[in-house]
Amino acid sequence: MSTVPLSRPGRPALMSRALRLTPVAVTAVLLLGLWQSVVVLFDVPVFIMPSPVMIAEAFQQDFGTIMSASRSTVESVLLGLVLGSLGGVAVALVVSRFPRMSGPVLNTAVLVNCAPIVALAPIFNNWFGVTSMLSKAGVAAVMVFFPVFVNTTRGLLQIAPLHVEIMESLAARPRQVALLLRLPNALPFIFNALKLGTTLAVIGVIVSEYFGGSTEALGVYIAYQAALPRFDYAWAGILVSGALGLAMFGVVTLLERFLMPWHESLHEEES
Amino acid sequence: MAEHAIISVRGVDKVFNSGSDRAVTALQDIDLTIGRGEFISLLGPSGCGKSTLLRVMADLTGPTSGTVTVNGKTPGAARADRDYGMVFQQAGLFEWRNVLRNVELPLQVAGVKKEVHRAKALEMLELVRLSDFAGHYPWQLSGGMQQRVAIARALSADPEILFMDEPLGALDEMNRERLQGELLRIWGDTRTTVVFVTHSISEAVFLSSRVVVMSARPGRVAACIDVDLPHPRTAETRTTPEFFEKVKEVRQALHGAPSEQAAA
Numbered sequence: 001m002s003t004v005p006l007s008r009p010g011r012p013a014l015m016s017r018a019l020r021l022t023p024v025a026v027t028a029v030l031l032l033g034l035w036q037s038v039v040v041l042f043d044v045p046v047f048i049m050p051s052p053v054m055i056a057e058a059f060q061q062d063f064g065t066i067m068s069a070s071r072s073t074v075e076s077v078l079l080g081l082v083l084g085s086l087g088g089v090a091v092a093l094v095v096s097r098f099p100r101m102s103g104p105v106l107n108t109a110v111l112v113n114c115a116p117i118v119a120l121a122p123i124f125n126n127w128f129g130v131t132s133m134l135s136k137a138g139v140a141a142v143m144v145f146f147p148v149f150v151n152t153t154r155g156l157l158q159i160a161p162l163h164v165e166i167m168e169s170l171a172a173r174p175r176q177v178a179l180l181l182r183l184p185n186a187l188p189f190i191f192n193a194l195k196l197g198t199t200l201a202v203i204g205v206i207v208s209e210y211f212g213g214s215t216e217a218l219g220v221y222i223a224y225q226a227a228l229p230r231f232d233y234a235w236a237g238i239l240v241s242g243a244l245g246l247a248m249f250g251v252v253t254l255l256e257r258f259l260m261p262w263h264e265s266l267h268e269e270e271s
Numbered sequence: 272m273a274e275h276a277i278i279s280v281r282g283v284d285k286v287f288n289s290g291s292d293r294a295v296t297a298l299q300d301i302d303l304t305i306g307r308g309e310f311i312s313l314l315g316p317s318g319c320g321k322s323t324l325l326r327v328m329a330d331l332t333g334p335t336s337g338t339v340t341v342n343g344k345t346p347g348a349a350r351a352d353r354d355y356g357m358v359f360q361q362a363g364l365f366e367w368r369n370v371l372r373n374v375e376l377p378l379q380v381a382g383v384k385k386e387v388h389r390a391k392a393l394e395m396l397e398l399v400r401l402s403d404f405a406g407h408y409p410w411q412l413s414g415g416m417q418q419r420v421a422i423a424r425a426l427s428a429d430p431e432i433l434f435m436d437e438p439l440g441a442l443d444e445m446n447r448e449r450l451q452g453e454l455l456r457i458w459g460d461t462r463t464t465v466v467f468v469t470h471s472i473s474e475a476v477f478l479s480s481r482v483v484v485m486s487a488r489p490g491r492v493a494a495c496i497d498v499d500l501p502h503p504r505t506a507e508t509r510t511t512p513e514f515f516e517k518v519k520e521v522r523q524a525l526h527g528a529p530s531e532q533a534a535a
Contacts, residue, residue, distance in 0.1 A: 098407050162363040168359040169329060169434075170380045180379070184367040262367050262408045 050232035059236040063108055066221065066240055073218040073231025074244060076133050077206045080140025081197060081248075087141065088148025089190065096182060097155035097174065106150065110169035113146040131214045140204035144197035151193035190257040198248040206241050218244075273375045275342075277432065277464050278305040278328060281479025283337030285323055285490075289449050293524065297323045299489035301337070306430075309463045312475035312482045314521065316453055321468045323434050327432050328466065329357055335469035342431055349489065353381055355432035356425030360440045362417035364409040371396065371405040377428040388427075395423040398457060415446035419453070426461060448506070451477055455504055476517045477504060484524045 017093045032052050038044065039051035047053065059066065121139050128135035159181060167177050209219020218241050225233040256263070284358035285298040289292060297320040305311050309521055313321040326332045327339060330346035341349035349355060354375065364373045373394050397401045407409040409417055418438060425433055439447045458465055469475050475482045476498055486495040508514055522535060 035395070158361065162359060162361055163365065165331060165359070166357070166363050167380070168331060169350065170377050171353060172380045176380055180376070181365070184365070211523075260367070262369075262410070 054232040057234040068213045069221045076136040079137035081201045082142035084144025093150035139208040140201040143200040143204040147196045148193040155189030156182040157270040191237040202245040277307045283334045286335045296489035312479040314475040315485030319485040319487040356430040357434045358438040360437045364423040399423045
């Protein structure tokens with residue numbers, strides 16, 4: 001194996017990234033075109049499926065409302081994401097310190113996760129108040145907790161025996177083993193879990209907003225427009241919530257590259 | 272030599288799965304005294320317990336019976352005081368740390384101030400001639416370079432003893448010989464006591480001031496052979512008649528080991 005000089009991705013890397021995204025963009029445009037022509041050709045009624053152009057018009061009309069609704073939804077999603085992942089990492093750290101606990105605790109977590117967590121939404125509304133952000137963020141947090149906890153635990157415990165022995169030969173204290181070895185070792189696992197968690201958090205918040213809350217929220221907006229019925233507006237809301245999930249996924253990916261430069265380089269090497 | 276002893280092993284036995292019918296005696300009645308500043312090789316066939324003996328000295332495993340003294344203390348106290356540095360067969364660098372931060376690890380664990388350990392780590396990288404690679408990550412280095420980083424890491428906290436468990440075993444012949452030369456230079460520069468486990472006769476002879484020949488099943492010390500080849504030892508040393516003579520002597524000790532008769 002020869003040595004490779006350290007270099008940040010420069011212009012060529014950006015170009016190749018743009019080239020890689022081209023098929024995605026082409027596919028998206030083709031799909032939108034297909035959707036539009038099917039709706040127009042077969043005269044599909046709006047309550048079945050509005051055309052992309054109609055949705056875009058609805059979005060434009062209601063832009064202000066949708067944006068302020070998105071804002072409070074995003075706040076709930078972020079709060080839920082932060083609470084759920086901090087909780088997941090914290091419990092995983094405790095479990096990794098006492099590996100004999102990991103079996104029972106993991107099994108309990110799996111059991112809890114088998115319950116349809118979004119069904120908790122009315123209960124959380126009851127606990128924290130229907131208009132409270134905490135009742136929405138709470139559902140998201142419970143949903144995010146599970147993948148973060150399970151993956152982080154695995155990352156904390158799946159350590160090369162040689163690395164453990166090196167720390168042992170250095171007479172490292174358990175706290176140092178946790179901070180200098182287990183946690184960095186778990187980082188790739190944590191980021192994978194966070195990527196899962198972002199989409200789960202968006203689902204959790206939107207669905208719990210269906211069960212009521214302050215009117216300025218995407219879930220409330222979608223449910224209300226569908227009831228009117230103004231399905232083109234409902235669809236605009238749905239697409240915006242999809243975009244939110246995608247954007248947060250992107251932020252987590254950027255954070256991962258920033259916090260784990262060694263990992264990013266590994267990926268570039270492989271690809 | 273006893274008054275300058277840095278490591279002493281007295282009557283050490285090590286039995287794995289002791290008490291069960293799968294009990295294996297890895298070490299039997301080992302007596303060994305290592306003097307300060309020596310370069311000792313533990314040489315023997317696989318299964319002779321040479322790595323186990325090293326791990327007993329390093330307190331990575333305990334002896335079943337017998338006593339071990341390292342730097343005047345129990346091995347546990349020596350480990351806690353960070354009296355030794357250790358290099359394994361695999362470099363085992365932390366892939367999330369660059370070269371410099373890997374070398375800093377022991378200092379960081381020991382609680383040395385940040386300003387101090389940066390300077391010390393750079394000095395160690397200079398010692399293994401990797402100063403230009405301080406910012407590289409482990410995956411960007413060759414196997415031989417990774418092992419040099421591991422050596423720098425083991426020496427960064429200025430230990431009095433360096434334990435090496437077949438550190439060059441995973442390298443190709445050319446890298447191996449080059450690193451052997453480097454190792455002797457580093458030993459000369461730091462005056463550290465080195466205990467080096469290997470199964471290569473020529474490696475043991477080239478590096479050591481004394482070769483401890485071990486036999487297998489159970490692991491015992493079969494012979495101790497002083498190597499008085501002059502320093503500095505270079506590539507030419509390997510071609511001298513004295514070198515060949517020493518290799519022959521060690522080989523005979525190895526083959527005359529009782530394990531061969533026991534196995535036959």
